[in-house]
Amino acid sequence: MFDIALRADGPRVRVWTGAQRLFPRGLATFLRHRDRWCRTPWCNAPIRHHDHALAAADGGTTSAEVGQGLCEACNYAKQASGWRHQPRPGPGNHTIDITTPTGHRHRSTAPPLLGPRHPAYQQVAPDRWMLIA
């Protein structure tokens, strides 16, 4: 993967391996545009932290697949015992499976690329609606 920084003296391209902990500026910008709002279901606060859904200590890389945008409160709460965020690989919009300390499971899916700019509901089944950011 690579990061492109546009500068007055010309573009700079930097290659990274995913082993570093901080999200490079280009990747952080991508996460903010992809996720738009905090990825915790029903939060919808502005993104303030670029987070490893799967902690680096557990093998998470600094990548678009593992990264997610969270608000500060959700990022700090996620560090408490019992929370688990697991990126779900596969086609379609970026998805994170979330398990709470009480064992409840939720799925957070990034909004459609050209979807609504504000939180809205999307019908996922005849009798089910999902809040999308």
Ligand SMILES: [Zn+2]
């Ligand atoms: Zn949040």
